[in-house]
Amino acid sequence: MKGKDHFLVAGRITWDFRRLSEEETDWGNKILFLPAAKNMSMLVVESSPWNANDFGIPYPTYFHPAKDSEVFEWQERMRSLERKWLFSFAGAPRPDNPKSIRGQIIDQCRNSKVGKLLECDFRESKCHAPSSIMQMFQGSLFCLQPQGDSYTRRSAFDSMLAGWIPVFFHPGSAYTQYTWHLPKNYTTYSVFIPEDDIRKRNVSIKERLxxxxxxxxxxxxxxxxxxxxxxxxxxxxxxxxxxxxxxDVSVQAIIDKVTRLRKNMIEGRTEYDNFLEENSWKYALLEEGQREAGGHVWDPFFSKPKPGEDSSSDSNGGTTISADAAKNSWKSEQRDKTQ
Structure with a gap:
């Protein structure tokens, strides 16, 4: 099948494998650009919205149960907890990123009597203690999940593990990433507040919730x-x-994908009509039987800059270019190592 029935798993974000330059000294590598990898599937904790050969799988959390009963007991405990905070945020500001809305989110948490803030600076921080994080998560109804150094955050999965309803500000943080593991109808389990509502209109998160x-x-x-x-x-x-x-969910999804590909190859057909790889994020959101991805309400969030255009030109902050995302991810990892 020319590699279409092969897959790899990497515990990093996709941008670490999509180095844009030919300089060996630059961060990351180019494995996902290599011809041999084009037909393979790479399972990563964050995928690219514009490429078809990677798929998002959940970040690992603190909980690794050994039997079903441990999962059921945990779920019952999360149901019975008293949630005294309306919303919470655990994270640090991004003063070097003018597009980040974290500063405004932190201000809203500080100024609200129903908001809880766990500040994560780059010195000694309670954010590195699982007990501190989970204790706050378990005492809140909603968790605020703006973009991290890239689209996604591990915190989103820690918070859902605690029974917290996530609040996302960019569709790339979850909705277009973990389509094997999260419902297509995102309103059933989360709240979406567009970044510009916070960035430009200073919408009150408290009032919205x-x-x-x-x-x-x-x-x-x-x-x-x-x-x-x-x-x-x-x-x-x-x-x-x-x-x-x-x-289990990830491996079954890969098996199903390969089965469909093999069937289509035998029948001499393609899975989608007029397939465009740059619209890859749209295809997993199609309903059963749909074969073509048209316009989407989230198009502005994933508009790529044109040649010669600054990547920061997108007002929605949707063009987190791979080189920048990889470097930011690398910087964050180095901060953790220097604690």
């Missing part, structure tokens, strides 16, 4: 808790009996 009826919040929280089994990685020394963890 308070508009959601309590009964709807209860349903959304239960939906998040029900998603937990498919977002965690079970202890590899054991095997869950009735539940499918993130590993």
């Amino acid at each position: 308070l508009q959601i009826p309590p009964e709807q919040v209860k349903v959304m929280r239960e939906n998040v808790i029900n998603l937990i089994p498919g977002l965690i990685y079970a202890d590899p020394r054991s095997e869950l009996e009735t539940l499918k963890d993130a590993f």
